Amino acid sequence: MQKGTILMIDGFKRALALGAATVALAGGAVLTTVGTASAAPTHHGDHTATRHLDRGRCHMVRGHWTRVWRDGRGSRHGHWVRVWHREQLVCRHRR
Template sequence: MIDGFKRALALGAATVALAGGTVLSSVGIASATPSHHGDHTATRHVDRGRCHMVRGHWTRVWRPAWRDRHGVRHGGHWVRVWHRERLVCHHRR
């Protein structure tokens, strides 16, 4: 009888801990997701005379040769990298 009570108590505690972890992880995920897309708060309060948007563009970047964790050598190669659109401001001095 005592062993059954201990087993039920341990199972209940494990269930409560697991449920609590699930609730906390879902709250963490919900707070980490963005509230809306297309947030342009950085572009709202700028002087349009000195700032402009630079279009996105591709660049080629050289990735040098390297060895992986198994000692296999991988040769260097060119990779295309996309640079997204951004706001550029020129400040007076």
């Protein structure tokens, strides 16, 4: 066999192996997505865990962005970054 033919066969083997790896990764991603979707809650706005709480004292606070100063490390200067704070339940305590 000629050297060009051997290189072409090696390239084909490499492409075949890469294709098989891609299919395996895609299959794993699909199975992970299906598992996650089946475990996800069905009603996004339903706060069933908070139903027993006193609504006069507790309320949901929407998510919001804040700006936070991050100090630089070493010779780098600090900079501002935006940080997202998720929705959370806030309750006033009885005193």
